[in-house]
Amino acid sequence: MRQLFTLLTLCFTVLILPLSAGTKEEIIRLQSDILQLQDQIRVLQKNVDEKNGMIISLLEQLNDQAAEGNVGFQELVTATNAAKAQSSSLDRTVQSVQEELRVLSAKLDETNTRVAAVHRKLEENQVQIQSLRTVEQSVGDDIEPDRIYSATFNDYLMGNYALAVNGFQDFLANFPDSEYGDNAAYYLGDCYFKQGRLDLAIQAFEQVINLYPKGDKTAVAYYKKAQALQELQRLEQAIETLKALKQLFPNAPEAQLANDDLIKLGVE
Amino acid sequence: MKAKFLILLILLGSGFLQAQDPDAVIFPKPTPTRLAVADFTPKTSSTPDTQTALNVFNQVLLDDLKFSAFFELPSKSFYPLKPLRTPQDVIFENWQVPTLDIDFLAFGSVQVDATVTVVEAYVYDVKTRQQVIGKRYTIGDTTLIRRVAHEFADQVVYELSAGASQGVAKSRIAFSSLKGDSKEIWVMDYDGANGRQISFNGGINKFPEWSADNQMLVYVAKLPTVNRWQLFLHEVDGRPTEIEVTSSYVSSPAFARDGRVAFSSRTQSSREADIFIRPAGGGPARNITNARGIDTSPSWSPTGAQIAFISDRTGGPQVWVMDADGSNLRQLVTEGGHCDSPDWSPDGRFVLYSWQAPRQWKHDIYLAEVATGKLFQLTSGFGTNESPHWSPDGRHIAFQSTRTGTKQIFIMNADGRNLKQVTTYGINESPAWAPYVEANRLGQ
Amino acid sequence: MKRSLYALLVLLIAVTLMIGAGCKKKSTPIARAPVASTDEPSGPPPAVASPTVELNAAPTTIKRGEESKLSWKSTNADSIVIDNGVGNVATQGTVTVAPLESTTFTVTASNSGGQAKASARITVVRDEGPVEIIETDVQALQKAIDEGLVNPVYFAYDSAELSAEAKEILEENSKWFRRYPGARIIVEGHCDERGSEEYNLALGDRRSQSARDYLIQLGIPGDRLEGISYGEERPFVQGSNESAWSKNRRAHFVVR
Incomplete structure (x- = not known):
């Protein structure tokens, strides 16, 4: 009987733990959010058939995610059963379940972001198809990018770079002109940098420099690009970048850092 | 019309902080878990020793669970009268009355014998009548009874919050305390009990912070016979070691999770405070802010990749954020007035700080969301409220306040509710709530 | 409603920022030696732009016998003179000086359109070795x-x-x-x-x-x-x- 209860508790835990850092209340809220979003998707799917293939492929991705989630859930149930068998090491198993839950919750987070993105795209299309009257309503709808950016940025802050890369990419694809556009582009580069994917990082920083030449992340994009180039031993290019930084942003704190680097590289 | 309204708002708003209600963001509030905590009873015989231990245990357990902010605790006056000792004593029907309407019931027994004290503690799900927790704690000495209550409270929080928090009942707070002539570093339980003096140099000791393993404190001190501020590392159970700095000024040190120490100091020739970082293994510290103005009060992001700090480079002291190499600098709070004591939340999302509005002299506690710079006010009204510090689970905040007269340490929920004063004697300031020890950190 | 509130909030923050930026206190750096000033030319506006000049000393405090470096920069100047025995100098450059007493050096830049002056003080302290406590x-x-x-x-x-x-x-x-x-x-x-x-x-x-x-x-x-x-x-x-x-x-x- 007690074992059954433990199983129930664990299943319960599995269900409500998708956000390891969140409170129970937040989780419940999140669940209702997900349910709402799923409802919306169901309605919108009717329109999807008539619409373009891009959306279908996005939805397929979504299904894949959900399937992955289900697999993860099955694994967890199995793990839970195994744990039940050895009640002496129950604590340790709970911890490993927790870890798997983190992975699962990460996937769910990702799914949520994608659901939001899909949702947004569908809405955009509908607005186009309907009439120009609705254009007014879509103006100023920037609460949502705000929330998505904020959640993704938190993944970045907590060192969940893989997750943050997905988030920033989605964000840039959907809201390139939001006030956080240059930030997202820069932090995407920094995620790659912290993951050691230096070529991608350089590309991303160049994008910041080219797309947002007057943004507040431009100087630091130069600096981080030079850092990545130094890691790759492409010193000539690094020096060039550092010099450009010094020249274009002489008053940025990164100019001082560039100076230190140039001295280290034996240039000045 | 709308334009006029806008202008009016701007005029009103420009002098004040555009703070939002923290509830909606930090603590969305669906139904909380309802928990009854029946008084623990003597297991066999009610000796005076057992009764004394029981009184302490029951009070501490109730206080811990109340403060945890996870539960609604119905008044004890609605409880059935029959004392509970073992699960066999529970008549569930009596606990399922509408006046109580509880989800869970905690109860148990304490027995103090000549050589050993035994606490048996249970939590039952009242609806399914299943046991959720059953624990037996054996201690040699009743002085540890508070510890057992804390241990059990954390267990209850952990189980009934489905792992959302490990609880803070076992956690400790370091602080700076003026008793008599000297201001020394002390450590106490989070609820103010078991205060213990750490430094004994007779000087002014300030700004303690914990290492990630809870074994070490870092703080600054002005010793009576030494005419400069010194930076000390201090094993909680050992002796202090000085870390050399380059001037007579050093302040507000902070440990990164990996052992790096950030602090505010200056070089002999520079005139103003900068942020320095000492490498984890020791060695010379590196100056990472070279700008004009005072830079102080560094606080690390959870991963140690970023630092929030205070700088007055553009006028008054404001909250700034940068990468730990000094790049990617940006101002997080741009409200004017004076900000200080930033503390980065364990979940990375917020920076807590104190703010003094322009032309005011009292400070209050605020939160800034790092991604967006959104601000939330947590305290208001009474006294000056400063030096905020997160609890390890990020659900509570410790700070110093003069609301009852002298500077004392208070704790509260991260939404500003559930305020509790935890020091009374002397002048007490700069609380530093110990982080969860890495090895025990779940899912890390 | 929420949207317009949000827009308001953004606007408020923006305006506060602007107000804040406009109100920044000008904190004067401590112990800055150079004092630059441009003499206003009187009479009708000159045909030539007035010169400007800046003078810095580093370090500003030396012990007797030590050296300090004066550096200056000017624009539009035909002639530049530094007093206290330095004399005529180029339109920009540096010179090493070792005054025995605290000295204020003044640089004068002039052209047909007017004159500009700047000065820097070097404080000389006597090196008495470690203080002997009496x-x-x-x-x-x-x-x-x-x-x-x-x-x-x-x-x-x-x-x-x-x-x-x-x-x-x-x-x-x-x-x-x-x-x-x-x-x-x-x-x-x-x-x-x-x-x-x-x-x-x-x-x-x-x-x-x-x-x-x-x-x-x-x-x-x-x-x-x-x-x-x-x-x-x-x-x-x-x-x-x-x-x-x-x-x-x-x-x-x-x-x-």
């Missing part, structure tokens, strides 16, 4: 302090800038410090209770530095002056009003 000096200076002959200097809120009055007090104090060269002095920086703990510890340090720097400029050897901040730890006067606060924002002097 017990009678220590006692005499202590007595001077006890009798109120050596006074603290007071500062404005959130400022480490020396007022004209503060400079006068320091000049007066420096006479006593010079009279008893065998005493070492601690320059304590203090704050009122209003700022926060951490910031005040740094601000007290800035105040102590600021008073100490001025005393060095007045010729008191830096070796005799030790700076230390007490932040808000040691108020002169208890109380939460301006009369108490103004007495607590100070640098004061203690015989070591």
